Amino acid sequence: MTLGLFNPRRWYYILGRKKITELIILCVFIVFFYGPLIHLFILAFADKYEYPWVLPREFGIRWWEYVFKQKSLVSSMSLSFTFAFLSTAISMVICLPAAFILSRYNFKGRKLIMLSFLIGNAFPKIGLYTSIGIIYYKLGLMGTFVGVLIIHMIESMMIMIWLPTSAFRSVPRQMEEAARDVGAGPVRTFFSITLPLAWPGIAVAAVFAFIASLGENQGTLLVGLPTYKTMPVEMYGVILDYPATAGAVFALILMIPHLLLLLLLRRYIGPETLSKGFKMN
Amino acid sequence: MAEDIKLEIRNMTKKYKTGDGVENINLKVRKGELVTLLGPSGCGKTTILRTIAGFLKCDEGEILIDGKRIDHLPPEKRPTAMVFQNYNLWPHMTVYENLAFGLKLRKVPKQERDRQIKEILELVKMSGMEKKYPSQLSGGQQQRIAIARCLLLKPDVLLLDEPFSALDAKIRSQMREELRKLQIDLKITVVFVTHDQEEAMALSDRIVVMEKGHIVQVDTPANIYENPINKYVASFIGEMNFIELEDKTIAVRPEHVSVKSGEGNGIKGTVRAVMILGHYVEITVDSEYGIIKAYVPNESVVSYYPGESVTLSFSKFLEYPKDEKVVM
Known part of the structure; x- marks a missing residue:
């Protein structure tokens, strides 16, 4: 007697109706989610890919070499990272003291201030950028490095305030008191005790700010063109001007830093830190 | 100094x-x-x-x-x-x-x-x-x-x-x-x-x-x-029996309560429980003034049993005015 291992009917009775539905949904999801990614990979490593072949006839890194030879693409990468580093660093310098104050003092309007950082992210960005554009023209910031940097910092402002605020909040007061007690002044207490203890939450915020800056495109496109083209901005041009295979390579390169940072995040910081970070109190 | x-x-x-x-x-x-x-x-x-x-x-x-x-x-x-x-x-x-x-x-x-x-x-x-x-x-x-x-x-x-x-x-x-x-x-x-x-x-x-x-x-x-x-202090520090009289409250430490079998001069009561706590024994007595606890040395205790009639006397006690309220 032969048992047809691929007979769907057997599967149905082994797994039951609920399980089989879940399995089908999962399969659809995987195809939907990973299909484009796989296609991207195939494209990026396809040296020879012609109609009517379904798969490339030759794999290789020809398009990678091509992309890295394009001066404008390479420079956009370094520009993107420069902006990401600088905007993260500067917004840390600005936001961390603010977050500390928000976490330690319960003044009137505290929640309103916290919420106001959400507003920037609650409306369609393009409206915000239009009004920023008007201000920028007046201030002469249009098309300048500083102008783009400010756009990137606005992007990460909310996360840079909210996560560190809750991180500072979760440092027990008595840890600080113990430091004061053995003779440390307020400033040293902050740098030796409070900041290191709040560090995991701050690191999460910094990673998110970094990723947000790397992905920022609308604002940079409006403010930075034609002088400052970051990777996502360059992507628009790539889609229009380059072959699809080069675009795939570029898209993969864009993904790498995000993946690395998210992996780091998962490795060192648990989901609780994240969920705690978005509590308002 | x-x-x-x-x-x-x-x-x-x-x-x-x-x-x-x-x-x-x-x-x-x-x-x-x-x-x-x-x-x-x-x-x-x-x-x-x-x-x-x-x-x-x-x-x-x-x-x-x-x-x-x-x-x-x-x-x-x-x-x-x-x-x-x-x-x-x-x-x-x-x-x-x-x-x-x-x-x-x-x-x-x-x-x-x-x-x-x-x-x-x-x-x-x-x-x-x-x-x-x-x-x-x-x-x-x-x-x-x-x-x-x-x-x-x-x-x-x-x-x-x-x-x-x-x-x-x-x-x-x-x-x-x-x-x-x-x-x-x-x-x-x-x-x-x-x-x-x-x-x-x-x-x-x-x-x-x-x-x-x-x-x-x-x-x-x-x-x-x-x-x-x-x-307040009496109730907070150590064990203390409080006996409410008409005009005053009497406070007695359990170790200052002595217990005698049978009727006699003193406060009458019946033994409610006997608990051995190592070197001494805690006897809880149901007396005419409420529950009174006594600590007595271990060896003298063999004879007491719950329900027995006993007479209590105090070797030492303190007096407090009536109106004070004890906050526990």
């Missing part, structure tokens, strides 16, 4: 917005003395400790150490050191770093630092633990390090805020003994806060009994036990 006084609190008042707090606190602690602030939670004992340490500003009054006012100083400038209930070791630093932090601030050179840390770890029986992180230590060990961290800085006054309440009973009594020994050997002045009357009795040179933000009685453990100033 005036020069003997290490810490003095004069007319200190600290009120919170809620209306809680402490009022008119006057206290003198002698050099090398261990004084315990004792009272139920919310009575203001921790408030007093935190004003001495500088974490709270007092509304009125003065705090002096060696005759110099310190109440205007921030905590880091005060010659006090505090051991907290939850140890509060810094979790991102090793034991060594935790201990070295205060010494570094005082610019003690590295060699001297190492020597002192080694010495203090020996003193609190934690040698060789330098490289451990606080989370690798048990509660008792963490509290030893916390105490060492304070002792290292040779404070004029050591403050302890319920330091052993997070530990289990056995380690607690062991730590208690060790602390007392350290305190006597090093001749440190200590202010200790606890809600555990047993702990206060075991440790202190003097006990400050507090109720609702006021000091009720200050005396040695023995005197407080023998002569509690009012019903």
Whole structure:
């Protein structure tokens, strides 16, 4: 007697109706989610890919070499990272003291201030950028490095305030008191005790700010063109001007830093830190 | 003798917005003395400790150490050191770093630092633990390090805020003994806060009994036990029987109640329960004045059984006016 291992009917009775539905949904999801990614990979490593072949006839890194030879693409990468580093660093310098104050003092309007950082992210960005554009023209910031940097910092402002605020909040007061007690002044207490203890939450915020800056495109496109083209901005041009295979390579390169940072995040910081970070109190 | 006084609190008042707090606190602690602030939670004992340490500003009054006012100083400038209930070791630093932090601030050179840390770890029986992180230590060990961290800085006054309440009973009594020994050997002045009357009795040179933000009685453990100033203190320290009469309340310690079988001169009652508690026996008697407890030596007890008629007499008792209310 032969048992047809691929007979769907057997599967149905082994797994039951609920399980089989879940399995089908999962399969659809995987195809939907990973299909484009796989296609991207195939494209990026396809040296020879012609109609009517379904798969490339030759794999290789020809398009990678091509992309890295394009001066404008390479420079956009370094520009993107420069902006990401600088905007993260500067917004840390600005936001961390603010977050500390928000976490330690319960003044009137505290929640309103916290919420106001959400507003920037609650409306369609393009409206915000239009009004920023008007201000920028007046201030002469249009098309300048500083102008783009400010756009990137606005992007990460909310996360840079909210996560560190809750991180500072979760440092027990008595840890600080113990430091004061053995003779440390307020400033040293902050740098030796409070900041290191709040560090995991701050690191999460910094990673998110970094990723947000790397992905920022609308604002940079409006403010930075034609002088400052970051990777996502360059992507628009790539889609229009380059072959699809080069675009795939570029898209993969864009993904790498995000993946690395998210992996780091998962490795060192648990989901609780994240969920705690978005509590308002 | 005036020069003997290490810490003095004069007319200190600290009120919170809620209306809680402490009022008119006057206290003198002698050099090398261990004084315990004792009272139920919310009575203001921790408030007093935190004003001495500088974490709270007092509304009125003065705090002096060696005759110099310190109440205007921030905590880091005060010659006090505090051991907290939850140890509060810094979790991102090793034991060594935790201990070295205060010494570094005082610019003690590295060699001297190492020597002192080694010495203090020996003193609190934690040698060789330098490289451990606080989370690798048990509660008792963490509290030893916390105490060492304070002792290292040779404070004029050591403050302890319920330091052993997070530990289990056995380690607690062991730590208690060790602390007392350290305190006597090093001749440190200590202010200790606890809600555990047993702990206060075991440790202190003097006990400050507090109720609702006021000091009720200050005396040695023995005197407080023998002569509690009012019903509140009597009920808070040790076991006490209260017998309500028409015009007064009589308070009797269980060990001052003697029990005799049968009828006789005294208070009549029947035995309700007999409980053997080691070297003595607790007899609960249902008397004409309510339940009365008696502690009697173990050997004389064989004959008592529940339901037996007995007569009680008191070898010693205290009297309090009727109108006082006991707050437990």
